Amino acid sequence: MTALLFFYFSGGIIIPALLVVLLRNPVYCTLALLVMFAHVAGLYVLLNAEFIAAVQVIVYAGAILVLYLFVVMLLNVKREERFQRQVIPASVVAVLLLAEVVVIVFGGRFSALTGEFPASRIEEVGSTAVIGQELFSRYLLPFEVASLLLLAAMIGAIVLSKRVKGEG
Amino acid sequence: MVPLSYYVVLSAALFMIGLIGVLIRRNIVIILLSIELMLNAANINFVAFSHYAEMVTGQLFVFFVMTVAAAEVTVGLAIVIALYRRRATLNVEELSLLKW
Secondary structure, three states: OOHHHHHHHHHHHHHHHHHHHHHOHHHHHHHHHHHHHHHHHHHHHOOOOOOHHHHHHHHHHHHHHHHHHHHHHHHHOOOOOOEOOOHHHHHHHHHHHHHHHHHHHHHHOOOOOOOOHHHHEEEEHHHHHHHHHHHHHHHHHHHHHHHHHHHHHHHHHHHHOOOOOOOO | OOOHHHHHHHHHHHHHHHHHHHHHHHHHHHHHHHHHHHHHHHHHHHHHHHHHHOOOOHHOOOOHHHHHHHHHHHHHHHHHHHHHHHHHHOOOOOOOOOOO
16 A cells, blocks of 8 residues: 555656656646645655645645746746757766666665654654654754744845836 | 665656756746755655654754755745846846856
8 A cells, every 4th residue: 555655656746847847838837846746745644754744735835836836927938948958968967867876776775774763653742743842952053043044035035136226 | 665765766766857957948947946856856865764764853854955945946036036127038048147
């Protein structure tokens, strides 16, 4: 059952990802990305990360994608040439890298690790509670740095999109 | 139970699709979308390894990746809008002012 779901979600990730790269109309590309985000969230549920799945739907599909859709529709891009001249070199690079990863993955072995949070304990405490406890104890400093990063991005976006006086 | 290597290969394939998108597309918005594909590939790896290694560190780092993605999108799209206002194009081949 798990394997079946995994292959369904992989198909739901790979095919929309290909559509994002191959489709001509940017609006359709963005909507294909929405489908991909939903399937990635499903994969997270499969991996016992329910809270991350919820955040994926809320933040990625709810906030980031809507921002993209706004910009794509605001700019009203006409259909133009899709690809530039480096299609063949790019494909060669990508296929070589993929082959390299496959060789490394199937050549090596991932040893069975045992950490302090096996699936049973996460189920017992709850995914959200575990993440919250870790986030506000061991990873407090990265958390604060992330908030600072968001503040900087916000100020940057406001400054960048402000209309300078006397221009246009 | 699906072995961990399946997840790694899935994430590698997704990353390659994103890389191809960045390299071959002309529309700057689609290039940003392809970067999202690559970030999601990294996130899948983080969550898969955190599940198989029985730690929550990977899930926490997915948070930080999402924060970075949100910041990247806001600034990137602001730059795209500013560029479009000034040059009226989204084609990266025409935006070569900084190329010598």
